[in-house]
Amino acid sequence: MALAAINPTELSAWKKLLSIFEQEKDISILEHFKNEPNRTEEFSIQSEEFLVDFSKHRISKKSLSALVELAEESGLQKAIQQYFEGTSINATEERAVLHTALRNFDKNSSASVDGEKVYDAVNQTLHKIEKFANSVNNGSWKGYSGKAITDVVNIGIGGSDLGPNMVVDALGFYHTHIKTHFVSNVDGDHVLESIKHLNPETTLCLVVSKSFTTQETLNNANTIRSWFLEHTTQDQIEKHFAAVSANVDKANEFGIASDNIFPMWDWVGGRFSLWSAAGLSIACAVGFNNFKELLKGAEAMDQHFQTASFDENIPVIIALIGIWYADFYDAESEAIIPYTQYLQKLASYLQQASMESNGKGVDRSGNNVTYQTGSIVWGEPGTNSQHAFFQLMHQGTKLIPADFIGFKKSLHGNKRHHDLLMANFFAQTEALLKGKSAENVTDELKKQGKTDAQIQALLPFKVFEGNRPTTTILGEKLSPKSLGMLIAMYEHKIFVQGVIWNIFSYDQWGVELGKQLANAILDDFKTNKFNHHDASTAQLLKAYQESK
Numbered sequence: 001m002a003l004a005a006i007n008p009t010e011l012s013a014w015k016k017l018l019s020i021f022e023q024e025k026d027i028s029i030l031e032h033f034k035n036e037p038n039r040t041e042e043f044s045i046q047s048e049e050f051l052v053d054f055s056k057h058r059i060s061k062k063s064l065s066a067l068v069e070l071a072e073e074s075g076l077q078k079a080i081q082q083y084f085e086g087t088s089i090n091a092t093e094e095r096a097v098l099h100t101a102l103r104n105f106d107k108n109s110s111a112s113v114d115g116e117k118v119y120d121a122v123n124q125t126l127h128k129i130e131k132f133a134n135s136v137n138n139g140s141w142k143g144y145s146g147k148a149i150t151d152v153v154n155i156g157i158g159g160s161d162l163g164p165n166m167v168v169d170a171l172g173f174y175h176t177h178i179k180t181h182f183v184s185n186v187d188g189d190h191v192l193e194s195i196k197h198l199n200p201e202t203t204l205c206l207v208v209s210k211s212f213t214t215q216e217t218l219n220n221a222n223t224i225r226s227w228f229l230e231h232t233t234q235d236q237i238e239k240h241f242a243a244v245s246a247n248v249d250k251a252n253e254f255g256i257a258s259d260n261i262f263p264m265w266d267w268v269g270g271r272f273s274l275w276s277a278a279g280l281s282i283a284c285a286v287g288f289n290n291f292k293e294l295l296k297g298a299e300a301m302d303q304h305f306q307t308a309s310f311d312e313n314i315p316v317i318i319a320l321i322g323i324w325y326a327d328f329y330d331a332e333s334e335a336i337i338p339y340t341q342y343l344q345k346l347a348s349y350l351q352q353a354s355m356e357s358n359g360k361g362v363d364r365s366g367n368n369v370t371y372q373t374g375s376i377v378w379g380e381p382g383t384n385s386q387h388a389f390f391q392l393m394h395q396g397t398k399l400i401p402a403d404f405i406g407f408k409k410s411l412h413g414n415k416r417h418h419d420l421l422m423a424n425f426f427a428q429t430e431a432l433l434k435g436k437s438a439e440n441v442t443d444e445l446k447k448q449g450k451t452d453a454q455i456q457a458l459l460p461f462k463v464f465e466g467n468r469p470t471t472t473i474l475g476e477k478l479s480p481k482s483l484g485m486l487i488a489m490y491e492h493k494i495f496v497q498g499v500i501w502n503i504f505s506y507d508q509w510g511v512e513l514g515k516q517l518a519n520a521i522l523d524d525f526k527t528n529k530f531n532h533h534d535a536s537t538a539q540l541l542k543a544y545q546e547s548k
C-alpha cells in the first residue's frame with residue numbers, strides 16, 4: 001500500500017500551528033533568544049560531519065514541538081519505513097523510490113521490489129562501475145588508436161546531468177588526471193563548444209539516459225558519434241561509448257556494445273540517480289574509492305534519518321522549517337548559500353531535486369491543494385552572492401529563509417583565505433539576524449562627522465530591520481563523505497515535505513507538455529504553417545523561419 005492520503009490542514013497539529021503562528025508571528029528571532037536561554041543548544045543538532053544550527057529562525061520551542069507533532073500526525077514514521085523498504089510510493093507511476101538502496105552496504109538490507117531484494121543487483125553494478133572506472137583511470141581502457149583515455153564526456157540532461165555534474169565539480173579537489181565534461185543542452189553550440197578542444201583518440205563518452213528516448217541526449221550523442229566517425233570507423237565506436245540506461249534495447253540500437261551498457265532501474269528516479277551508474281562520470285573523475293565514500297556518506301545520513309527522533313533528525317527539522325515558512329509565513333522561496341566555490345552547482349542541482357519533486361498542486365487524492373507546496377530554490381556561493389543579491393535579502397520586502405553551508409577546513413589549506421571566507425559566512429547570518437539599529441547607524445554617522453539633519457535624512461536607508469531567518473550547516477571539511485551526507489540530507493528533506501504536503505514527489509508529469517509542444521513545432525517547421533498557433537507564437541515562428 002502506497003502512502004496514505006492525509007490532508008495536512010485537517011490535522012490537529014496544523015490547527016495548533018495556525019494558532020501559535022497568530023500568537024508568535026510578531027516575536028522576533030532575537031526575542032526568542034531572550035525568552036529561551038538554552039536556545040542555541042536546543043536548536044542545534046550535531047551529527048557525524050555537521051553541526052546544524054537552526055536557532056536563527058522565527059520558531060519558538062512551542063512552534064517547533066507543534067511542527068514535530070505535524071510530522072508525527074502525518075504518518076511520517078510509517079512513510080519512512082515504506083520509502084526505505086521499496087513500497088510503490090511513486091503511485092502515479094507505480095514505482096518504488098529506492099535510491100537509498102544504491103548506498104546501502106548492508107547485505108541483509110530488506111529493500112526489495114516486487115518481493116525481490118535489490119542488494120545483489122546493486123552490488124553487481126557497483127563492481128561493474130569499479131572495473132570500468134579503474135580501467136579508465138589506470139589507462140588500460142584504450143581508444144581506437146591504442147591511446148589511454150584522457151577525457152570523459154557525460155551526455156545527459158536533467159537527472160542524468162545535474163547530479164553527476166554538481167558532484168564532479170564539488171569534488172574537484174579529489175580529481176584524478178581524467179578530465180570530465182558535461183553536454184546537456186540540445187543547443188548545438190553547447191556540444192560543439194564542449195568537444196572543440198577534445199582529441200577523439202582519447203575521449204570516452206557516457207550516454208546517460210534512463211529512458212534512452214530523451215531528445216537532447218540522443219541528438220547530442222549522435223552529433224558526437226558523427227564527430228568520431230570523421231576520425232575513425234564504425235567498428236571502433238564501441239571503444240568510445242558506454243551507456244547508462246533502463247532501456248537496454250534502445251542503447252543497443254544506438255550501437256553501444258552490450259558490455260558497455262550499465263543498468264538503471266525504474267525504482268530510481270532520474271533526479272536521485274547520481275548514486276547509480278549514472279554517477280559513472282563521478283567514479284571516473286574522482287576514482288572509485290572516492291565514489292564509494294560518497295555513497296557511504298549518504299548511507300550515514302540515511303541511518304541518521306531512519307533512527308533519530310524527529311526533534312533531533314536533521315532532514316526532518318529542515319523540512320519542517322521549510323513548511324513553517326512556506327505555509328504559515330507565505331515565503332515563496334528559499335536560498336542555498338554555500339561558502340565554498342566547489343559547491344557552485346549545488347543550488348541548480350537542488351532546483352531539480354526539489355522543484356521537480358514538490359512542484360505539485362494536486363494532492364494524493366487527486367484534489368487541488370489549498371496550501372503552498374514546493375518552494376522556489378535558488379542560490380549561489382558566498383562571498384560572490386554577497387555582492388550580487390544579498391542586498392535584497394537584507395533590506396528587500398521578501399522573506400527568504402536561507403541555508404548557509406560552510407566548512408571548518410579549506411581543502412588547499414590557505415588559512416588566511418579561509419578565515420576571510422568564514423568571517424563573511426558568520427557575519428552574514430549574524431547581520432541577517434540582528435540587522436542594524438537606528439542607534440548604531442546614528443553613532444556611525446556621528447563618527448563620520450555628519451550633522452543631525454544629515455543623519456535624519458540618511459537614517460531610514462541605513463537601518464536594517466534584521467530578523468531574517470537562516471540555518472547554518474557547519475561541516476568539518478568538504479569530502480566525498482560529507483558531500484554524500486549533505487546531498488542525502490536534502491533528498492530526505494524533499495521526501496518529508498512531500499509526505500506532509502500529501503503530494504506525490506516522485507513523478508514529473510509537468511515536464512511532458514513542453515516536450516510534446518516542441519515536437520509539434522518541429523513538424524510545423526517542415527510544413528511552414530503556423531496559423532494554428534496563438535498570434536504571438538505564430539508571428540515569432542514566421543520571423544524565425546524567414547531567417548533560414
Ligand SMILES: O=P(O)(O)OC[C@H]1O[C@H](O)[C@H](O)[C@@H](O)[C@@H]1O
Nearest residue numbers: 158159160209210211214270511
Ligand atoms: O534520463 P532521461 O530518461 O534521459 O531523462 C532526463 C530527464 O528528463 C526529464 O526532464 C525528466 O523530467 C527528468 O526527471 C529526467 O531526469
